[in-house]
Amino acid sequence: MTTTPVPTPGEDFMPPTESDLAVEQVSDVETPDQWWQVIWSSKKARVGIIVLAIYVLVAIFAPLIAPHDPLDGSFEPLAGPSSTNWLGTTTSGQDIASQLIYGARISLLVGLFGGLFATVIATVIGLTSGYAEGTLLDDGLSFLTNVFLVIPVFPLIITLVAYSEVRGLWLIVGVVAITSWAGAARAKRSQIITLRNRDFVTAAKFSGEGTWRIIFREIMPNMSSLVLASFVGAATGAIAAEAGLAALGLGDSRNVSWGTMLYQSNAQGAIAQGLWLWVFAPGLVLAILMTATTFINFGVDLLSNPHLREDA
Amino acid sequence: MTLLDVRDLSVRYEPKASRPLDAVQGVTFSIEPGEFVGLIGESGSGKTTLGTALLRLLQRPGRISGGSIEFNGTDITNLPEDELRQLRWRDLSTVFQSSMNSLNPVVRVEGQFRDAIEQHSSLRGEAVTRRIRELFDMVIIDPKFMTAFPHELSGGMRQRVNLALALALDPKFILLDEPTTGLDVVVQHSILENVRRLQAEQGFAVLFISHDIGTVLDLSDRILVMYAGRIVEDQSAGALLREPLHPYTKGLLGSYGDPREETVKITYVPGRPPDLSRTMVGCSFAPRCPERIQLCAEQDPPLVPLHGGRVACHVAVLQREDGGAERFGEPKRGFEGPQFVKTADESRSALANEVVLSVENVSKVFERRRGFTLTRTEAVSDVSFELRRGEVTALVGQSGSGKSTLAKMITGVETPTQGRIVFHGPDGDKLVSGFKGRALRAYRSDVQMVFQDPYSSINPAKRLGYVLSRPLVNYQGLKGDELRERVKELLERVALTPADRFINRYGYELSGGQRQRVIIAKALAVEPEIIVADEPISSLDVSIRAEILELLNDLVKENDVGILYITHDLLSARMLSDEVIVLNHGKVVEKGPTLGVIREPKDDYTRSLLDAIPNPF
Numbered sequence: 001m002t003t004t005p006v007p008t009p010g011e012d013f014m015p016p017t018e019s020d021l022a023v024e025q026v027s028d029v030e031t032p033d034q035w036w037q038v039i040w041s042s043k044k045a046r047v048g049i050i051v052l053a054i055y056v057l058v059a060i061f062a063p064l065i066a067p068h069d070p071l072d073g074s075f076e077p078l079a080g081p082s083s084t085n086w087l088g089t090t091t092s093g094q095d096i097a098s099q100l101i102y103g104a105r106i107s108l109l110v111g112l113f114g115g116l117f118a119t120v121i122a123t124v125i126g127l128t129s130g131y132a133e134g135t136l137l138d139d140g141l142s143f144l145t146n147v148f149l150v151i152p153v154f155p156l157i158i159t160l161v162a163y164s165e166v167r168g169l170w171l172i173v174g175v176v177a178i179t180s181w182a183g184a185a186r187a188k189r190s191q192i193i194t195l196r197n198r199d200f201v202t203a204a205k206f207s208g209e210g211t212w213r214i215i216f217r218e219i220m221p222n223m224s225s226l227v228l229a230s231f232v233g234a235a236t237g238a239i240a241a242e243a244g245l246a247a248l249g250l251g252d253s254r255n256v257s258w259g260t261m262l263y264q265s266n267a268q269g270a271i272a273q274g275l276w277l278w279v280f281a282p283g284l285v286l287a288i289l290m291t292a293t294t295f296i297n298f299g300v301d302l303l304s305n306p307h308l309r310e311d312a
Numbered sequence: 313m314t315l316l317d318v319r320d321l322s323v324r325y326e327p328k329a330s331r332p333l334d335a336v337q338g339v340t341f342s343i344e345p346g347e348f349v350g351l352i353g354e355s356g357s358g359k360t361t362l363g364t365a366l367l368r369l370l371q372r373p374g375r376i377s378g379g380s381i382e383f384n385g386t387d388i389t390n391l392p393e394d395e396l397r398q399l400r401w402r403d404l405s406t407v408f409q410s411s412m413n414s415l416n417p418v419v420r421v422e423g424q425f426r427d428a429i430e431q432h433s434s435l436r437g438e439a440v441t442r443r444i445r446e447l448f449d450m451v452i453i454d455p456k457f458m459t460a461f462p463h464e465l466s467g468g469m470r471q472r473v474n475l476a477l478a479l480a481l482d483p484k485f486i487l488l489d490e491p492t493t494g495l496d497v498v499v500q501h502s503i504l505e506n507v508r509r510l511q512a513e514q515g516f517a518v519l520f521i522s523h524d525i526g527t528v529l530d531l532s533d534r535i536l537v538m539y540a541g542r543i544v545e546d547q548s549a550g551a552l553l554r555e556p557l558h559p560y561t562k563g564l565l566g567s568y569g570d571p572r573e574e575t576v577k578i579t580y581v582p583g584r585p586p587d588l589s590r591t592m593v594g595c596s597f598a599p600r601c602p603e604r605i606q607l608c609a610e611q612d613p614p615l616v617p618l619h620g621g622r623v624a625c626h627v628a629v630l631q632r633e634d635g636g637a638e639r640f641g642e643p644k645r646g647f648e649g650p651q652f653v654k655t656a657d658e659s660r661s662a663l664a665n666e667v668v669l670s671v672e673n674v675s676k677v678f679e680r681r682r683g684f685t686l687t688r689t690e691a692v693s694d695v696s697f698e699l700r701r702g703e704v705t706a707l708v709g710q711s712g713s714g715k716s717t718l719a720k721m722i723t724g725v726e727t728p729t730q731g732r733i734v735f736h737g738p739d740g741d742k743l744v745s746g747f748k749g750r751a752l753r754a755y756r757s758d759v760q761m762v763f764q765d766p767y768s769s770i771n772p773a774k775r776l777g778y779v780l781s782r783p784l785v786n787y788q789g790l791k792g793d794e795l796r797e798r799v800k801e802l803l804e805r806v807a808l809t810p811a812d813r814f815i816n817r818y819g820y821e822l823s824g825g826q827r828q829r830v831i832i833a834k835a836l837a838v839e840p841e842i843i844v845a846d847e848p849i850s851s852l853d854v855s856i857r858a859e860i861l862e863l864l865n866d867l868v869k870e871n872d873v874g875i876l877y878i879t880h881d882l883l884s885a886r887m888l889s890d891e892v893i894v895l896n897h898g899k900v901v902e903k904g905p906t907l908g909v910i911r912e913p914k915d916d917y918t919r920s921l922l923d924a925i926p927n928p929f
Contacts, residue, residue, distance in 0.1 A: 041328070199769035206761050207834060208753050208786030221773035 035224065038302050045299025051292035059104040066098040070256045078275065087277050091268045099256045100281050106257035107239050107289065110173055114238025117177030119184065119231040123220070126188030131196050131215050133189075142189070148182035157241065161250045168252055172245060176238045184230040191226055195219050225303035232300055236293045243286055258282035313385065315485060315517050316343040316366070321379035323358070323365045328373070333589035335361040337541040338379065340615070345484065346515040348508070350532035350549070352525050352564060354853040355824065356585050358541040359521050360409060363489050366519070367406055368396055384484060402432045405478040406487040407471070409521075414474060415462035421473055422458040425480055432481050447476040451506060467711075468499035475507065482514065489521045496710040497880050501924040504531060524854045525564040526926025529553060537561050540586050540596035547621030555645065557623040559603045562647040567854045571886035571910050571925065578887065579651040580858035584823045595626065602648040603627045605640070652862040652887065656907050659890035663905065665700040667736060668841050668874045669722065669744075672696050674731035676717050676898075691717040692898045694731070697891075699842065702868055704875040706889035706906065708882060708921065714898035715878050719844050722876065724755045735759070737841060757787045760835035762845040762864075766827035766852070770819030776803070776830055777815040783837040802833040806863060825856040832863060836871065843867070846878045861887050882918075883925050886910055894918050 039045045058065060067086070068075075073093040080088050086097040129141035160175050161167065195201070196219065204218045220227070245251055246259020249267070253260065261282040265271075270278045302308050323336035335358045343349050353359045364370050366381060368388060380389045383404060388396065408414050416424055425444045429435055435443060441458075448455045451472040462470060471491060478486050488507070492500040508531050511518055522528050528535060528549075535552050537545040537560060545558040556562045566579030583600040586592060595601070598608040607626045615624040618632060631640045676692040692714040699705050707715050720726040721733060727746035735742045737758050747755050763769040770779060780799045784790045790798055803811035806829040819827055828848055835843050845864065849857040865888060868875055879885050885892050885906060892909045894902040894917065901915040913919045 199763045199765055200771040202761075203763065203769045203831070203834065204771070204782070206756050207783035207837070208756060209782060218771055218774070222771070224773075 035228075035303055039296070039299035042299040042302055044295040045297075045302075048292040048295030048297075048299070051288060052296065055104055055108060055289055055292070058101055059108045062101050062105055066095075066101040068095040068098045070094060070099040070102040072098075078273075081277065087281055088275070090264060090278060096261075096278055096281060099261055100258070100285060102256045103258040103261060103282065104285070106169060106255055107242060107259075107286070109169060110176065110242040110257075111235040111239040111289075111293075113170075113173045114176040114180075114242070115231050115233075115235025117173065118181045118234040118238065119227065121177060122181040122184035122230060122234075123188060123227060125181070126185035127192050127215050127220065129185075130189035130192035131211070131219070133193050133196070145182050145185050145189070148179070149186070151179075153179045154241075154244070157245065158248065158250060161245060167250070169255065172242050172251070173238070176241045180234055180237050180241070184234060187230065188223070188226060191223050192219055195222055225300060228303065229297060229300045232293055232297045236290055239286070239289060239293075258286050313345075314342045314382075315345045315347075315384055316519075317382040318342065318366070319380050319382075321362070321365065321381060322377045323361050323370065323374055324377035325374045331589035333587075334377070335374070335541050335588060336365060339538075339541075339543050340379075341536055341543060341546060343485070343517050343519060345517055346511075348511055348518045348520065348531060348533045350528035350535040351519055351521045351538060352523060352528050352535065353538035354523055354581075354585060354855050357538045358588075359538050360489055362538070363406075363487050363519065363521050367400070367404060367487060401428055401478075401483065402481045403483055404485045404487070405481070405483040406489065407474045407478050407491045409489040409491075409493065415470060417462055420459050420461055421465070425458075425477060428477060428480050443480070447480055450479065450510060451476045467495055468503065471495060471499075471503055472506070475503070475510075479510065479514070479516075483516055485517045485519070487519050487521070490523070491520075492527075497924040498710050498920055500527070507531070524926070525561075526568050526854070530926050537564070540592075541588055542596070542624065543615060543622070544597065544624045545621065546615075546623075547619075551619065551621060555619065555643070557618060557621065557628040557643075558597075558625045559601045559627070559647060560597050562645065563600075563649060564855050566647040566649070566651070567858060568926065569883070569887075570927065571883045571922075574907070575653060575655045576887060577651050577653045578858045578861075579647045579649050580862075581647070581855045582650055582859070584825075595624075597625075600649075603644070605630075650859070650862075652858040652865070654865075654887050659905060659907065662700065662703040662868075662890040665702045667698045668701050669699040669736065669876075670696075670734050671698070671718075671722070672732050672734070674718070674721065674728045674733060676714075676721060676726065677729045690898055692721070692728075695893075695895070695898075695900050696731075697893050697900075697903065699874040699876055701841070701874050702872045703891065704864070704868055704877050704889040706877045706879060706885035706892045707895060708879055708885050708892055709895035710880050710921075712897075713895045715895055716846070717898075718895070719761075719846055719876070719878055722842075723759055723761060723844055724752055735842075753786075757838045758840055759842045759844065760838060760840040762828070762831050762835050762843060762848045764847040764850060766824055766831055766848075767820075769831055770827055772818065772820055774818070775815070776817050776819065779819070779830065780834055780837060783834060787838045798837075802837055803830075805836065806830070806833040808833070823856075824852045825859055828852065828860050829863065832860075832867070836867065839871075840873060842874045842876065844876045844878070847880070848877075849884060850879070850881065857884065858887070864888060880921070881925070882910060882921050894921070 067084070071094065075085055075089045075093045075095060077089055077091050077093040079085050085095050087100065088096050090096060125141050125145060129138045129145070132138045157175050157179055161171065164171055201214060201218060204214050209218065242257065243259035243262065246257050247262040247266065249263050251257060251260045251263065262279065265275065265278040319340050321336060321339045322334060324332055324334050326332040339362060351359050351362070361374065365376055370376065376389060380387055382388070383399070388399065422444060425447070426440050429440050429443060444458055445455045448458065453469055453472050457465060457469065465473065475491070492503055495503070504527060520528060520532060532549050534548050536543050537558060539560050545561050547557065552561065556565055560581070563579060563581035569576040569578045581600055586596050594609040594611060595613050598604045601608065605627060611626070613624045613626045615622050616629060618629060623629070627640060628643065630636045631643045674692060674695050675690065678689045678691055680687045695718060697705060707718065709715050717726065721728050722744065724744050724747040733744040735744050735758065777799055780802055781795055784795055784798055799815065800811035803814050808814045808826060808829055819830065822830070849860050852860065861884060864875060867873060877885065877889050889906050892904065892906045893900055894909070894915065896917045902909055902913065902918050909918065910922065913922055
């Protein structure tokens with residue numbers, strides 16, 4: 001069928017041979033940036049990641065860093081900052097600095113697992129219902145999503161926690177996860193609806209792929225930025241919810257978290273007594289952690305919208 | 313006086329993450345008032361960047377890095393935005409490439425006209441409405457659509473509206489950037505005729521950007537050929553057709569042939585354009601050029617005047633010097649690259665093969681319930697044909713003619729309302745109807761599909777090795793080394809060699825033609841009996857279409873599959889198919905051996921499809 005190029009006469013010509021002309025090459029564009037490179041390229045995200053890394057290190061090495069046991073009430077109550085008690089002590093004679101350092105553990109664990117579970121629920125429900133758009137399955141799952149969207153979340157959490165027998169970390173994680181997935185599931189549902197009619201999905205059907213594989217192996221990798229962004233959002237929400245619950249006195253009193261610190265300080269009338277450090281220290285570290293995760297989210301945004309990358 | 317004068321214009325992209333590249337390099341040309349200039353080149357040649365730069369619409373990371381643009385005596389290269397705003401639309405306007413989406417979806421068409429007209433002129437109220445009516449008449453749309461929302465208009469109508477919008481303020485210059493890409497051939501044809509007529513009547517100047525030399529030749533007075541960011545040839549349309557100077561132009565011209573001939577040859581330009589972010593020595597076209605000489609690899613040819621035009625090619629210049637013909641050979645008109653030839657004899661023998669799929673009196677009716685009324689649309693009515701092993705049947709028709717519905721029924725996704733489709737497979741006959749679940753999966757090991765858009769049919773998040781391995785795992789249960797070997801074989805089968813270099817690539821790293829090869833390899837993986845190819849070349853550059861046609865043709869010959877080739881383009885149908893079925897409004901209006909139908913079309917509709925093929929010869 002093919003006629004090879006005819007050699008051209010004339011001495012000055014290089015006879016073009018087939019191999020010369022077979023210039024079917026791959027462009028040497030390097031592989032595009034991996035997701036971590038993209039996130040790292042944003043200045044804000046870099047700041048966020050560094051701050052978060054410091055928090056993680058503090059949480060892991062809390063026993064090495066903290067000068068005292070956070071529940072040890074043997075110090076002089078209401079002492080000001082000193083070389084033994086860096087940030088002073090509480091009304092019951094506990095070291096505020098040590099509480100702050102140990103408190104990082106709870107907050108980060110709740111953030112990690114609360115965010116993770118909420119994202120998993122949101123992903124499974126959102127993707128399944130979006131892929132099955134228009135069917136009874138979708139109607140059912142959308143109904144469920146809508147119910148969770150309209151329920152006032154905070155009162156529900158408070159009720160759930162108030163009536164439960166145990167008040168451990170995992171209860172908080174579980175409650176936060178099942179109350180906060182709905183919005184993210186909605187977002188994922190609408191995203192998969194735009195993706196599921198792409199040709200590559202039809203192509204996957206033609207190569208014999210099953211439904212689950214299509215959803216989670218073919219489509220999901222194309223929305224990883226959305227999944228990651230919703231994880232960051234859910235983790236931030238979980239940390240805030242834990243602190244809020246603890247501050248209302250619904251936390252686990254055997255553990256020290258920034259929320260329980262706030263609760264204790266409030267209960268003891270710290271502000272009225274002028275114990276600013278007791279209130280501000282946990283509040284501030286919490287605020288910085290939220291800000292850090294929000295900054296990381298700026299980097300995550302670059303993943304989903306490449307146009308932003310030039311301005312980063 | 314010259315209307316648009318571009319001197320030594322360069323555009324540089326400086327992305328943060330990758331190497332900077334010069335998308336437009338030292339381009340110089342001018343356009344006279346009322347002149348119709350075509351700008352052609354394949355994707356990635358920098359033609360759209362050049363167009364955007366002319367309108368000063370470049371966005372970061374792109375910027376004009378050198379040269380000047382003078383419009384109507386004013387230097388607009390560095391004009392502040394506020395002053396540009398006065399010029400845009402009133403003096404220079406445009407119809408964009410993606411103009412299907414360039415109308416605001418929440419504003420009625422009339423409102424969009426009104427905005428533009430009131431911003432730039434003193435017309436108000438009733439006078440504006442009159443002007444809009446006039447514009448609608450100009451582009452032949454019923455003025456009743458003035459109050460419609462953009463989504464209520466068809467693609468062709470939207471494009472006419474865009475054209476009318478561009479003309480709203482009697483501009484002196486219009487940039488048309490592939491204004492008809494993605495539209496039907498017939499619609500495309502009528503819109504372009506419209507443009508040409510209006511241009512002749514109103515005397516505005518046009519720069520018409522396209523990758524399709526056929527349409528450009530039909531319309532333009534003068535043609536600029538762009539390759540790798542430079543103008544490589546500038547000639548009047550007539551001269552370019554008679555005596556193309558640059559080998560690249562010859563390659564582009566070679567992608568058309570006369571479908572009525574007994575034997576049709578079309579050539580293609582192998583390979584792909586160079587990576588502009590690297591420095592090049594010598595002529596940028598040399599690696600793909602069949603006429604290159606030693607000098608081409610050493611020196612970059614300047615754009616020099618020759619034969620009343622301009623060309624950037626050593627060989628063209630040397631051949632035309634005194635005594636040059638003896639030393640460098642006579643100038644050639646054709647592109648001596650690879651070509652794809654189809655003779656009438658091949659088709660005759662194919663039509664005697666064994667039948668693999670028969671479609672018998674098939675109809676498909678869609679019912680839609682709205683309130684109490686039931687609307688019935690007959691998408692396909694009473695269609696019969698047979699598909700043979702080792703043969704290609706072309707299903708030709710414009711959008712809405714029912715070809716996609718027919719394809720869905722043949723691939724087992726939809727059930728025919730009436731009639732039946734029988735697949736004569738290796739395990740006996742099988743009645744094809746809307747299969748579900750396992751049955752559909754099993755049927756797909758016999759019937760595969762090649763998609764229209766190679767850009768969206770490869771999962772962007774997966775490597776090619778994975779994409780190709782999935783059908784093998786699912787249908788043949790291959791594992792480990794055996795699987796890897798088979799994937800490599802497939803890549804080599806579609807001439808993506810060496811396979812090792814492709815196996816770990818992502819789809820978006822390849823050119824359109826290469827991607828389409830991957831899709832074809834994937835369809836071949838399950839060793840199907842039938843391949844349904846749904847306009848597999850319509851989103852590819854005209855210059856590389858022939859290579860995909862050739863690959864499909866080889867498959868038919870060697871693997872003995874039957875191909876159902878769905879298209880709206882009769883030339884490609886002629887190149888590939890043995891039998892053609894012309895579909896209009898769901899009915900078969902013509903059917904027979906391809907050459908016969910093309911030589912003696914009996915139906916008006918077939919004739920209009922034939923007329924729509926650009927024929928520069």
